[in-house]
Amino acid sequence: MSLRKKPKLAVYKFASCDGCQLSLLDCEDEILAVAGAIEIANFPEASRAVTSGPYDLTLVEGSITTPHDAERIHAIRRSSKVLVSIGACATSGGIQALRNFKDVNEFVSVVYARPDYIETLNKSTPISDHVWVDFELRGCPISKAQLLEVVNAFLNNRKPNISKESVCMECKMRGTPCVMVANKDPCLGPVTQAGCGAICPAYNRGCYSCFGPVASPNAGSLSHWWESKLGVDKDKLVRSYRGFNAGAEAFRQESEIHERG
Amino acid sequence: MGEAISNYAKRILPSTDLDRLLEALQQKGYTLVGPTVRENAIVLEEIEGAEDLPVGWTETQEAGSYKLSRNGSEEYFDFASGPHSFKKYLFPPRLKLWQAKRHRAGFKVEQENDQAPSYAFIGVRSCDLCAIEIQDKVFMGDSYVDPVYKERREKAFILAVNCTKPGNLCFCSSMDTGPKAKSGYDLAVTEQLKESEHVFLIQAGSEKGHELLEALELADADEGAVEFENKQLEDAATSMGRFLDTHKLPSVLKNNFEHPRWEQIADRCLSCANCTLVCPTCFCHTVEDTTDLTGDVAERWRQWDSCFTGDFTYFAGGSARASTKSRYRQWLTHKLSTWTDQFGTFGCVGCGRCIAWCPVGIDLTEEAAAIRATDLVSD
Numbered sequence: 290m291s292l293r294k295k296p297k298l299a300v301y302k303f304a305s306c307d308g309c310q311l312s313l314l315d316c317e318d319e320i321l322a323v324a325g326a327i328e329i330a331n332f333p334e335a336s337r338a339v340t341s342g343p344y345d346l347t348l349v350e351g352s353i354t355t356p357h358d359a360e361r362i363h364a365i366r367r368s369s370k371v372l373v374s375i376g377a378c379a380t381s382g383g384i385q386a387l388r389n390f391k392d393v394n395e396f397v398s399v400v401y402a403r404p405d406y407i408e409t410l411n412k413s414t415p416i417s418d419h420v421w422v423d424f425e426l427r428g429c430p431i432s433k434a435q436l437l438e439v440v441n442a443f444l445n446n447r448k449p450n451i452s453k454e455s456v457c458m459e460c461k462m463r464g465t466p467c468v469m470v471a472n473k474d475p476c477l478g479p480v481t482q483a484g485c486g487a488i489c490p491a492y493n494r495g496c497y498s499c500f501g502p503v504a505s506p507n508a509g510s511l512s513h514w515w516e517s518k519l520g521v522d523k524d525k526l527v528r529s530y531r532g533f534n535a536g537a538e539a540f541r542q543e544s545e546i547h548e549r550g
Numbered sequence: 551m552g553e554a555i556s557n558y559a560k561r562i563l564p565s566t567d568l569d570r571l572l573e574a575l576q577q578k579g580y581t582l583v584g585p586t587v588r589e590n591a592i593v594l595e596e597i598e599g600a601e602d603l604p605v606g607w608t609e610t611q612e613a614g615s616y617k618l619s620r621n622g623s624e625e626y627f628d629f630a631s632g633p634h635s636f637k638k639y640l641f642p643p644r645l646k647l648w649q650a651k652r653h654r655a656g657f658k659v660e661q662e663n664d665q666a667p668s669y670a671f672i673g674v675r676s677c678d679l680c681a682i683e684i685q686d687k688v689f690m691g692d693s694y695v696d697p698v699y700k701e702r703r704e705k706a707f708i709l710a711v712n713c714t715k716p717g718n719l720c721f722c723s724s725m726d727t728g729p730k731a732k733s734g735y736d737l738a739v740t741e742q743l744k745e746s747e748h749v750f751l752i753q754a755g756s757e758k759g760h761e762l763l764e765a766l767e768l769a770d771a772d773e774g775a776v777e778f779e780n781k782q783l784e785d786a787a788t789s790m791g792r793f794l795d796t797h798k799l800p801s802v803l804k805n806n807f808e809h810p811r812w813e814q815i816a817d818r819c820l821s822c823a824n825c826t827l828v829c830p831t832c833f834c835h836t837v838e839d840t841t842d843l844t845g846d847v848a849e850r851w852r853q854w855d856s857c858f859t860g861d862f863t864y865f866a867g868g869s870a871r872a873s874t875k876s877r878y879r880q881w882l883t884h885k886l887s888t889w890t891d892q893f894g895t896f897g898c899v900g901c902g903r904c905i906a907w908c909p910v911g912i913d914l915t916e917e918a919a920a921i922r923a924t925d926l927v928s929d
């Protein structure tokens with residue numbers, strides 16, 4: 290064991306399902322090693338004992354959807370040396386960014402008995418729209434191996450080994466015959482960032498893009514292929530880009546192109 | 551490619567005896583790797599015997615499309631290249647190179663021992679044989695020898711299959727890499743299904759192969775069978791679905807670095823890297839260093855990479871090839887132009903894999919032809 294001072298870890302939650310932060314607790318085999326290497330200083334899901342900031346590493350889950358949260362994230366940033374946003378909500382606005390394409394007040398009026406109690410923003414936005422983020426860890430949910438890798442890289446003062454390239458690369462490396470080529474199933478893999486290990490194609494399904502767009506996605510070309518060769522209609526195209534990463538800029542644009550017809 | 555033609559006698563292996571041959575290989579300690587059906591494609595995997603081969607299956611291929619189908623034939627090798635090539639066994643997608651452990655003030659490196667078995671590659675087509683020959687040059691051709699590749703390669707046994715059924719995306723005739731296996735194999739077979747019989751014409755290409763064949767005590771091939779083989783291979787050579795004009799191709803591509811076609815391909819190309827990963831000659835890889843949480847153990851891993859990724863040319867300040875245009879141009883010109891400067895052959899053997907497995911059906915023969923047709927600097 291090396292003799293270094295244990296860095297302090299904090300975990301915060303915004304609009305989200307908790308799945309991503311729970312991935313940390315889900316690291317059954319590694320959790321003791323994590324707890325040995327880092328002081329879990331503020332992580333309500335794990336322990337009620339809270340040590341005050343500043344924190345060396347802060348993980349932020351969830352998107353910003355209320356005026357209160359839009360303020361809260363600034364305070365968190367101020368008390369964090371390194372801030373990593375985790376999951377599709379925190380990195381692109383999440384599934385709740387579907388509201389971005391509609392009038393949120395209409396939803397509120399239908400869903401809540403007392404709409405006047407609800408204070409919400411009309412858009413769900415990623416953390417990086419509000420504060421500086423040191424690293425964005427993608428995924429819905431995140432991969433626990435990648436989360437460990439980020440924590441690990443932080444502890445060892447190195448760059449995390451997290452690919453920004455396509456799911457196709459993972460798919461080919463595991464030897465899966467491409468479902469788009471062999472089965473004519475639409476797959477978002479070519480425009481989606483790796484990280485999941487290309488699970489869906491390995492189970493004969495097209496990729497749903499849980500990990501959001503690659504660095505320079507050519508969604509236009511992919512959509513054209515789906516329409517012209519795989520018989521995918523406009524509605525399905527719009528829905529495909531409006532998944533967990535609907536708010537990611539490239540997917541927002543592409544879905545709007547097809548919504549306009 | 552590969553001028554040598556074997557002088558060993560040709561023999562006849564009845565198709566019902568294929569297992570005898572495969573068993574003989576297993577008895578010599580080889581792990582068989584060959585074509586087999588999995589998830590709507592004919593892939594390469596470890597197999598147990600002839601019953602795992604894709605008898606009765608074939609496929610049709612188009613740009614961006616591969617369709618597996620049953621044809622009810624008794625043939626074992628009635629199909630063209632699939633999504634895998636033998637490179638995944640010689641140059642594995644991900645490989646641990648070494649690990650280091652903290653040791654007093656410094657650290658101690660522990661070399662990784664490659665535990666791969668001796669493979670017998672079953673059903674290697676001529677294009678893939680040439681691809682192996684090309685990767686031999688890359689990984690063991692000069693003073694920097696890749697020890698893992700070398701060991702796996704030297705231990706391997708190659709059972710080639712002369713190609714009598716080229717596919718719609720094949721163009722080995724253009725690349726001079728087939729359809730007949732010329733060298734680099736231990737045994738080569740030609741499958742012959744006639745009304746009255748189903749046999750393999752079989753010939754050794756190495757001492758290893760010869761020894762194995764002698765032990766099977768097979769009958770000599772008669773003239774009829776050899777003539778039929780010649781006809782099969784002539785027919786195959788003229789029934790390639792694709793064609794690539796290689797005349798002065800390296801200089802045509804070099805002269806057209808600023809051709810507008812590159813921009814047009816970039817509109818379609820997804821920069822997804824599929825073409826490079828399915829290509830049996832592409833050898834690019836990256837290394838990744840990992841640590842454990844305590845920082846006491848570090849590991850170095852090697853994994854496949856591609857010129858289509860941003861990290862491939864990333865150095866301080868960004869990627870040298872930031873645009874898809876520059877990445878596609880790198881791929882095509884490496885395969886068909888600069889490879890000749892680097893290694894003395896094309897980096898393409900005409901297997902057609904990159905055409906089938908490109909998710910948007912980009913066809914390098916079409917792109918090269920388009921650039922030649924509107925050559926900006928014709929000489």
Ligand code: SF4
Nearest residue numbers: 457460467468476478
């Ligand atoms: S199945 Fe999807 S992820 Fe896999 S190679 Fe094909 S397009 Fe890419």
Ligand code: SF4
Nearest residue numbers: 829898899901902904
């Ligand atoms: S470039 Fe394409 S056709 Fe040529 S060897 Fe590679 S995969 Fe096969």
Ligand code: SF4
Nearest residue numbers: 832833834857881884
């Ligand atoms: S084409 Fe690209 S991936 Fe293939 S060997 Fe050349 S540089 Fe490497």
Ligand code: SF4
Nearest residue numbers: 819820822823825908
């Ligand atoms: S040519 Fe096709 S397979 Fe290759 S990177 Fe472009 S889209 Fe992907």
